[in-house]
Amino acid sequence: MPPPNTPLTDMTNHMTDTKPTSTDTITRFYFDDCDMRGEMITLNQSVEEAVAHQDLPSSAQALLAQFLSSAALLAGILKFEGLLTLQIRGDGDLPLIMAEATHERHLRGIVRLRQKADGTTIDGSMLEGKSLRELVGNGVLTLTIDPEQGQRYQGIVPIEGKNIAECLSYYFSQSEQLATKLWLFSDATHAGGFFLQALPASAEQAKTERATQQEQWHTLEVLADTLTAQESLTLPHQTQLTRLFHEFKLHISGSVPTLFRCSCSQERSENAVVALGKADAYALIEEQTAINIDCQFCGQFYTLKREDLDKIFPDEDKLH
Numbered sequence: 001m002p003p004p005n006t007p008l009t010d011m012t013n014h015m016t017d018t019k020p021t022s023t024d025t026i027t028r029f030y031f032d033d034c035d036m037r038g039e040m041i042t043l044n045q046s047v048e049e050a051v052a053h054q055d056l057p058s059s060a061q062a063l064l065a066q067f068l069s070s071a072a073l074l075a076g077i078l079k080f081e082g083l084l085t086l087q088i089r090g091d092g093d094l095p096l097i098m099a100e101a102t103h104e105r106h107l108r109g110i111v112r113l114r115q116k117a118d119g120t121t122i123d124g125s126m127l128e129g130k131s132l133r134e135l136v137g138n139g140v141l142t143l144t145i146d147p148e149q150g151q152r153y154q155g156i157v158p159i160e161g162k163n164i165a166e167c168l169s170y171y172f173s174q175s176e177q178l179a180t181k182l183w184l185f186s187d188a189t190h191a192g193g194f195f196l197q198a199l200p201a202s203a204e205q206a207k208t209e210r211a212t213q214q215e216q217w218h219t220l221e222v223l224a225d226t227l228t229a230q231e232s233l234t235l236p237h238q239t240q241l242t243r244l245f246h247e248f249k250l251h252i253s254g255s256v257p258t259l260f261r262c263s264c265s266q267e268r269s270e271n272a273v274v275a276l277g278k279a280d281a282y283a284l285i286e287e288q289t290a291i292n293i294d295c296q297f298c299g300q301f302y303t304l305k306r307e308d309l310d311k312i313f314p315d316e317d318k319l320h
Contacts (some may be wrong), residue, residue: 057124090139
């Protein structure tokens, strides 16, 4: 990496072919000369593993990549311990898009393509050049937090703007939370982006420094808008931050690894059978000789037979 005082034009030429060193990592940063913070993300292997078992066109994979990075960044914005789910259900060409992130930044997600009358899915070419609203049709974007402790929270995010970044930025701007904006980029196997957020100020600071903070926020937005998709997907985070905000003093406060990890298990499959009920479970065994459960997120396949049901349900409750 060039030294910190390298002119921006020289640095740009030097770093064009640099391989990314921030893959599957979130970098946290703070500004020393204004009350702002942010997180920057780059995903690669996480995306590849998330889409590996899903037969999706590249445009749908790219959209899922943005949802995965959105969920990971939101976990940092909202600061909780538990599971965050970002989901759209609609009646368009993509009736379901879902991404999950834990506070440890373990990620998984799925996309479903609309099925035609003959049972086949639509061609990927039908997705090209469409906004998020056009892809999902009449639908709802929900943000759900299942904390390890405390109450479950669910918010409705208006589908405003052309993409998920604009939707989430609009949601935060309309809420009572701190000023927050996201930038996201992706292709079929990579995702990149970051968020900026204003830090809370004391009552006295809010009174005397509001105009200054607004001016600083506007400047940071303008600078952030200059980031290109190629830079976001290929350059190390420190290089991106130096290019964008060399006019400001900032420091990197740490990094968090991200990875694809599915939470499915044999135990969860058995719990699903318990929820189905004893009578229905044994009826399925009689009809099919086995209950097959496949995970939509990772493609893992679970099979339960009669002897498995005999272990799940107490002896006195077995149905024969």
